[in-house]
Every structure is written in C-alpha cells, then in structure tokens.
Amino acid sequence: AQSVTQLDSQVPVFEEAPVELRCNYSSSVSVYLFWYVQYPNQGLQLLLKYLSGSTLVKGINGFEAEFNKSQTSFHLRKPSVHISDTAEYFCAVSSYGAGKSTFGDGTTLTVKP
Amino acid sequence: DTEVTQTPKHLVMGMTNKKSLKCEQHMGHRAMYWYKQKAKKPPELMFVYSYEKLSINESVPSRFSPECPNSSLLNLHLHALQPEDSALYLCASSQGVGTSGSRGDEQFFGPGTRLTVL
8 A cells, every 4th residue: 555645734935935845655665756736727747756766856847856765755845936836736656556646635835925 | 749638628517417528648658547636635536547448446436437438538427416526627647557667657637627516
C-alpha cells in the first residue's frame, strides 16, 4: 500500500520570499514521486518528478524538490515566489506496477504582494 | 502533441438525463484514467484503462460507465446522476501502467469537465 501526507494545508507567503511545501510518503516498495500544480479551473500540470538517480530534482517554474529516503520525504522548494505561483499543489506517489498514483490532500500556496 | 483534450468544458444535466464526457490523447499512451475532483480536494481515482481494457474500478456507482473505444479515446457515460456527483471530472493518460524506465507513471491531465447535476 502507498500513502501520501502533505503536512501543510495552507501556506501563505509574501512575494519574493522562499517557500517549502512538505510531503511525506509511505510505501513498502520503491516509489516514483511527483509534484503537480493546479491553477484555478484547470487540470493538473506536472512540476517535477523523482524516478531514480540524483535526489535533487529540478522542475519547471524554478521549483525543485529533494528526495530523502531515510525520512520518506519529498519536499518542494522555491527560493523566490511570484504572485503567479498562487495555486494548489499536490504531491503524489506511485509504485512500479501499482497501476495508479496516490495523491496527497493538497497544499494551497497563496503568494501575497 | 503533449495534450489531453476533454469535451465539453462545462455540462449541466438533470437527474434523469443521459450524457457523455469525452477525452482524447495522441501521445501514444496506453493507460488512461478518469478522476473526480471536488472543490479544495485531491483528484479521486474512478477508473483506469490499460491497453484498452478496464484494469481498475474504484468501486464507482454504476451510474458512471466508462468506455475505451480505442487507444486514443476515453468516454464516461453518465446516467441518473445525483446532485452530489457535481464536480470537476478529469481525464489523464500515461505511458503505460507498470512501465519501467524514465517516465514512471507520470500522468498528463486534461483541463477537465465541470459537471453540475440539478
């Protein structure tokens, strides 16, 4: 079985400040990890993914995430946020052969001017 | 073409109506998914098709009926829905269920159909 916990339901932050959105996962086998972003009234868009290899993963729009196997975490970071980053962010886990991804409950990132 | 398209964008239907949602992708993906998403909630998996066969049904009520006519198309037939079925319905596709290699199960999502049941 696989599960995902996003530790913060809402994260308010000022423009140009750094941000971290936290994600912990649980799985009995090797996993693939994803961060998706959803803007209002749109579908989900992949920000970045960890499949194997380097634990620091860089994605689109200046986001990056670090896979930490010992802490079973995959936190998303951005050094300086923009108003346009205001959106819902979902962490997801998938195990090889599972046939599906499990999503966290989401974190609402609100960037204030 | 890395796009998943969904039609219609919005749908309003009564509880006795029959309607269908459509999804299309031309990325050669062999897995396609239907999700239901309520406001401020994560997507909830409904069905997975793998190589045009239904591989996962997450105990979805029979008033929702999926269909995969070919590897590029996915339909969701709706009949006798309830007001609580109002939601955003998302379609997604991925390279293939359980494939190894660099893509894992990365899913490409469509923009969704906003369904309102009166």
